[in-house]
Amino acid sequence: MPAIFISHSSRDNAIADEIKAWLAADPLGFERVFLDFDKDTGIGAGDDWEKRLYMELSRCHAVILVLTPNWFSSKWCFAELTQARALGKLVLPVVCAPLGEQDILPQIQKVDLVDGNPKGLELIQRRLHAVADELARGFQLSAHRPPYPGIQAFELEDAAIYFGRDDETRAIIEKLDARRTQGGARFLLIIGASGAGKSSLLKAGVLPQLSRRRRHWIVLPPIRPERAPLSALAKSVAHHTGSPSAADDWYRRLKDPRAFSEIVTLTDKLRVGVASAATVLLPIDQFEELFTIAEPVERAAFLALVATSLDPKHQQPLMVVATGRSDVLHGLLEGSALAVLTETTSLPSMPLDRVPRLVEGPAEVAGLLVEQGLGERIKRDVDSPEALPLLAYTLALLHETTKSGKYLTLTSYLALGDAARGLNPVQNSVRLAADQAITGLRPKPDEHELTALRDAFLPNLVHLRLDDNKLVRRPARRVELPREADRLLEVLLQARLLSARSADEEGSDRLGEAVVEVAHEALFEAWPTLKGWLDEEYDFLVDFARLRSAHEIWKDAEKPDKRQALLQGLLLTRARRWLRKHPRRFASANTESLRTFIQLSHRVVQRRKLRAQAPVAAIVAALILFGAWLEAPWLKERSYWLQNVHPLSVGQERLLKSKSDFIECTDCPTMVVIPAGSITMGSLDSANERPPHTVTINRPFAVSMYELTFTQWDACVRYGDCAAGVKDLGWGRGSQPVINVSWIDAKQYVGWLKRITGKNYRLLTEAEWEYAARADSLAHFSFGNDDAQLDQYAWYALNAERRPHPVGLKKPNAFGLYDMHGNVSEWIEDCYHNTYQDASSDGEAWTAANCNPRIIRGGSWFHRARMLRSAARDWSNSDKGNESIGIRIARSLTF
Incomplete structure (x- = not known):
C-alpha cells in the first residue's frame, strides 16, 4: 500500500481532511496518509515538526499538492515540494480552488477538483492504484494475509509481498518458456539446500506470474507428494476443473493402468478458448518426499505416470516444475525413466545484501512504516544464509509485537534480542516465541505434558536420515500425536512454529484429517528445548530410523524371504528396549506396525533358540508320529512350548x-x-x-x-x-x-x-x-x-x-x-x-x-x-x- 503525503496550507485544513477521508473510503482503503494536523497520524505533542515533515516526505510514495492561493502563499509548502522533487517522489498537483495566474510545475498534468469535479477524482484514484499495483508487482495482498508469513514458505496468495528473488524468478520462467517453445527437457527440477527458499520461489514467485499468462500456461494447483502422490495429483486436478468433490473419482482413474489416457483427455479439455495452445504445468513442491515418505506402490505408479506423460514420443502439451532438496535427491533420479526428461537448476542461497528489501518491500505493500536504518541493522545480524529462515520468523514476530502494527522500529526489533545470552534478535526470536508460547499457558504445563510433547516430536515430527545423519521434518496426522500434548501443540501452531493442513489422501479414511508439521528445520537448532531433546534422544532416533528401514525391507520382501528380513541381533535387542521404555511412541496407528514387527522378530528368534533343544524336539516328534492316542489340544500346546517358551x-x-x-x-x-x-x-x-x-x-x-x-x-x-x-x-x-x-x-x-x-x-x-x-x-x-x-x-x-x-x-x-x-x-x-x-x-x-x-x-x-x-x-x-x-x-x- 503506497504512503501518501498531503501538502497543504494550514488555512486549507478542511479541504485536506476531505481528501484524506476520500482516500480512506477508496476500495483499496489508503490508510497510510500523512496529514500534519491529524490527531492519530499527524504531528503529536513534543514532536520536532520540521524533522517529522521531512521524515514523512522521505517515506512516502506520492505527494498530493492541495493547490489553492493559500498554498502558494506558504514557504513551507514550497519547501515540501522542493524536497519531494529532490527525492524523486511522484507529485500529484490537485487544483482545489481557482488559482488565477499562479502556476507550478507546468510540465506536469494537474488534476482539477474545483467544484468537486468527479473526473478529477477518478484520475487521482487511477494513478494511486497504479502505484499500489507497481509496489506489489500487479498482485493484491489479501486483508487476512500477514505481510511477513514467518518461518513457513510463502504461498500463492503472498505473491504481492514476495521480494528478493526477482532475478531467480525471471530465470526459471525463461527456462520454462524456452522448453515450451523450443522443446527439450519437460521436467524442470529446482534444487537447493534446506532454507534456500525453493518452495517460496515456486509458489509465490514463478506460479503467480505464469498463471496470468493464460495463452501460454495452464497452471494446476501445486502438489506435495507426502505419502500418497497420486492422491495429491487427483485433488489438484479436481480443484482446477472446479469439482473438488470429484477428487475421489480422479484418484481411482489415476490408479488405473490406463491412467495415461486420462491425462491425454484432461489436457485436451483444459486447452480451450484463449488457452487452446497453452501448455499444462504441474508444479510439485518438495519432490524429495517421493523417495523419503511416499508409499512404495504410490511412488512407483506416480513416477511411471509422469514419465509416460512427459515422454516426447507422446507429444503431450504437459510440463512439470518441481522443487527438491539437493542433499536428498542426489543420485535418486539416476537410472529412472524421468532422468532423461529432467533438467536440473540450482537455487543458491539468497545474497545477504538483499535483506533490507525483505524488510522494506512487504512493508511498502502492506502500508507499514519502517524506521530508517532498520533494514541495514537486520542485515548486520543475519550473519549467514542459514539464518534467513530465522529472519523470516523474526520479521513476523516484530510485526506482531509492534504496538500499533503499523510502525516497525529499531527499538522494537532490538527488544527481541537477549543480551544476557549473547543472542541478537534474529538468533533469539524463535527461542523467545516457543518458550513464551509454552510458559505463557495457564495452568502451566507440567512434566507430563512436556513429556507428551517430546513424544510428539520423537519420532512423529522429526526423522533422522540415515545416509547423512541429518534431522529432517516429517508430517504426522494430528490423531497420531499424544493427546496429552494437545495444549502445547496448539500454542506452537498459533506461534506458527508448527503448521497444520488437511490430509489429501483421497480414497482413504484419512481425507480431511489434520496433518501437523514442523514449519522449518531451522527450529531444530534455534529452539534450545527441542535441540536438547534431539541431542539426548540421538541414539533413539538412529535406532528408530534403522527400524523403519528394516521394516520397509521386510514389507517389500517376497514371502519366502520375509523370515530372513526380520530383526535380529543388536538391533532387535535395542528395539525391544525402546519399546519397553517408550511404549507410547509405538502405540499410534503409524507406529503400531513397528511394534508388531519387533514382537514378530522376537518370537522368531525365540523359536530358533528353542529348536536347539533337539533331543526334546525329537521325542515330541516321535510322539506326534506314533502317538495317535494323544489329544490334539495337548499337541498344540506342547508345540507352542517348544517354539516360544523360555x-x-x-x-x-x-x-x-x-x-x-x-x-x-x-x-x-x-x-x-x-x-x-x-x-x-x-x-x-x-x-x-x-x-x-x-x-x-x-x-x-x-x-x-x-x-x-x-x-x-x-x-x-x-x-x-x-x-x-x-x-x-x-x-x-x-x-x-x-x-x-x-x-x-x-x-x-x-x-x-x-x-x-x-x-x-x-x-x-x-x-x-x-x-x-x-x-x-x-x-x-x-x-x-x-x-x-x-x-x-x-x-x-x-x-x-x-x-x-x-x-x-x-x-x-x-x-x-x-x-x-x-x-x-x-x-x-x-x-x-x-x-x-x-x-x-x-x-x-x-x-x-x-x-x-x-x-x-x-x-x-x-x-x-x-x-x-x-x-x-x-x-x-x-x-x-x-x-x-x-x-x-x-x-x-x-x-
Missing part, C-alpha cells in the same frame, strides 16, 4: 532384583518384581473399605507391567484353551487391553500360562493388588492425593472419551506398573466381602469354594476419580464380563 531357571530367578522385569514366553506378559513390605490396607472413605488394617507381604512376587492385551489373549486362544470370540467392540485388538472376559476366563488364562511355563502364574490377591497399586504411597493414589494429576496416570471418565486405550500410554507408578488406576478394572482372586472385618493380615486371598461375586480393582475408563483410588473396591459376578473389565496377572517367586 522360563527362568531357579538360578536366574534368584538373581532378579526389585523392580526388574522379565518375560518367559513370546506372548507372555512382561512381569515386574515387586518387593516384600507392609501397607495399611483400606480407608475410612467408604464402608466397604473399612476398617483400615495392616497387611504384610512377606515375599517378593511379580506383577504384569501392563494389563493383559488382546495380543496375549489371542495367543492363548490359538495355542491354549482360552475362549474364542471375545469381542473388542470395534476398539481394536493388538495392544488394547482385553475386555469382555469373566473371572472364569481370567482363571483359564493364568492356568494356561502356568501349564506352559511350569511357573505359578495366577491372579493377584486383593492385598497384593492394593500393595502394588500404592507403590509405597499412603495417599489416595500412587502419586498423591491431587486428582487433578490423574490425567497423567489414568484413562478415566474425564479423558478416555468413553473407551479403553492401548496399554502403557500413561505414566507408571513407582513400581513401574502402568494403568493401575483406570483404563480397565482388573479381576482379583478374592471373594467379595462387604467389609474387611476378619480379613487376614498376611496378604493371602480371602476366598472360599465357589464363592460369588469376585473382587475387581482399579476403576476403569468410565469411572470418575473416586473409583480409581488405590483403596477403592468393586465387584462383579464371576461368570460375567463386560467392556470395562480386564485382567492383570501375578506370579509367585521362589525366593
Whole structure:
C-alpha cells in the first residue's frame, strides 16, 4: 500500500481532511496518509515538526499538492515540494480552488477538483492504484494475509509481498518458456539446500506470474507428494476443473493402468478458448518426499505416470516444475525413466545484501512504516544464509509485537534480542516465541505434558536420515500425536512454529484429517528445548530410523524371504528396549506396525533358540508320529512350548532384583518384581473399605507391567484353551487391553500360562493388588492425593472419551506398573466381602469354594476419580464380563 503525503496550507485544513477521508473510503482503503494536523497520524505533542515533515516526505510514495492561493502563499509548502522533487517522489498537483495566474510545475498534468469535479477524482484514484499495483508487482495482498508469513514458505496468495528473488524468478520462467517453445527437457527440477527458499520461489514467485499468462500456461494447483502422490495429483486436478468433490473419482482413474489416457483427455479439455495452445504445468513442491515418505506402490505408479506423460514420443502439451532438496535427491533420479526428461537448476542461497528489501518491500505493500536504518541493522545480524529462515520468523514476530502494527522500529526489533545470552534478535526470536508460547499457558504445563510433547516430536515430527545423519521434518496426522500434548501443540501452531493442513489422501479414511508439521528445520537448532531433546534422544532416533528401514525391507520382501528380513541381533535387542521404555511412541496407528514387527522378530528368534533343544524336539516328534492316542489340544500346546517358551531357571530367578522385569514366553506378559513390605490396607472413605488394617507381604512376587492385551489373549486362544470370540467392540485388538472376559476366563488364562511355563502364574490377591497399586504411597493414589494429576496416570471418565486405550500410554507408578488406576478394572482372586472385618493380615486371598461375586480393582475408563483410588473396591459376578473389565496377572517367586 503506497504512503501518501498531503501538502497543504494550514488555512486549507478542511479541504485536506476531505481528501484524506476520500482516500480512506477508496476500495483499496489508503490508510497510510500523512496529514500534519491529524490527531492519530499527524504531528503529536513534543514532536520536532520540521524533522517529522521531512521524515514523512522521505517515506512516502506520492505527494498530493492541495493547490489553492493559500498554498502558494506558504514557504513551507514550497519547501515540501522542493524536497519531494529532490527525492524523486511522484507529485500529484490537485487544483482545489481557482488559482488565477499562479502556476507550478507546468510540465506536469494537474488534476482539477474545483467544484468537486468527479473526473478529477477518478484520475487521482487511477494513478494511486497504479502505484499500489507497481509496489506489489500487479498482485493484491489479501486483508487476512500477514505481510511477513514467518518461518513457513510463502504461498500463492503472498505473491504481492514476495521480494528478493526477482532475478531467480525471471530465470526459471525463461527456462520454462524456452522448453515450451523450443522443446527439450519437460521436467524442470529446482534444487537447493534446506532454507534456500525453493518452495517460496515456486509458489509465490514463478506460479503467480505464469498463471496470468493464460495463452501460454495452464497452471494446476501445486502438489506435495507426502505419502500418497497420486492422491495429491487427483485433488489438484479436481480443484482446477472446479469439482473438488470429484477428487475421489480422479484418484481411482489415476490408479488405473490406463491412467495415461486420462491425462491425454484432461489436457485436451483444459486447452480451450484463449488457452487452446497453452501448455499444462504441474508444479510439485518438495519432490524429495517421493523417495523419503511416499508409499512404495504410490511412488512407483506416480513416477511411471509422469514419465509416460512427459515422454516426447507422446507429444503431450504437459510440463512439470518441481522443487527438491539437493542433499536428498542426489543420485535418486539416476537410472529412472524421468532422468532423461529432467533438467536440473540450482537455487543458491539468497545474497545477504538483499535483506533490507525483505524488510522494506512487504512493508511498502502492506502500508507499514519502517524506521530508517532498520533494514541495514537486520542485515548486520543475519550473519549467514542459514539464518534467513530465522529472519523470516523474526520479521513476523516484530510485526506482531509492534504496538500499533503499523510502525516497525529499531527499538522494537532490538527488544527481541537477549543480551544476557549473547543472542541478537534474529538468533533469539524463535527461542523467545516457543518458550513464551509454552510458559505463557495457564495452568502451566507440567512434566507430563512436556513429556507428551517430546513424544510428539520423537519420532512423529522429526526423522533422522540415515545416509547423512541429518534431522529432517516429517508430517504426522494430528490423531497420531499424544493427546496429552494437545495444549502445547496448539500454542506452537498459533506461534506458527508448527503448521497444520488437511490430509489429501483421497480414497482413504484419512481425507480431511489434520496433518501437523514442523514449519522449518531451522527450529531444530534455534529452539534450545527441542535441540536438547534431539541431542539426548540421538541414539533413539538412529535406532528408530534403522527400524523403519528394516521394516520397509521386510514389507517389500517376497514371502519366502520375509523370515530372513526380520530383526535380529543388536538391533532387535535395542528395539525391544525402546519399546519397553517408550511404549507410547509405538502405540499410534503409524507406529503400531513397528511394534508388531519387533514382537514378530522376537518370537522368531525365540523359536530358533528353542529348536536347539533337539533331543526334546525329537521325542515330541516321535510322539506326534506314533502317538495317535494323544489329544490334539495337548499337541498344540506342547508345540507352542517348544517354539516360544523360555522360563527362568531357579538360578536366574534368584538373581532378579526389585523392580526388574522379565518375560518367559513370546506372548507372555512382561512381569515386574515387586518387593516384600507392609501397607495399611483400606480407608475410612467408604464402608466397604473399612476398617483400615495392616497387611504384610512377606515375599517378593511379580506383577504384569501392563494389563493383559488382546495380543496375549489371542495367543492363548490359538495355542491354549482360552475362549474364542471375545469381542473388542470395534476398539481394536493388538495392544488394547482385553475386555469382555469373566473371572472364569481370567482363571483359564493364568492356568494356561502356568501349564506352559511350569511357573505359578495366577491372579493377584486383593492385598497384593492394593500393595502394588500404592507403590509405597499412603495417599489416595500412587502419586498423591491431587486428582487433578490423574490425567497423567489414568484413562478415566474425564479423558478416555468413553473407551479403553492401548496399554502403557500413561505414566507408571513407582513400581513401574502402568494403568493401575483406570483404563480397565482388573479381576482379583478374592471373594467379595462387604467389609474387611476378619480379613487376614498376611496378604493371602480371602476366598472360599465357589464363592460369588469376585473382587475387581482399579476403576476403569468410565469411572470418575473416586473409583480409581488405590483403596477403592468393586465387584462383579464371576461368570460375567463386560467392556470395562480386564485382567492383570501375578506370579509367585521362589525366593
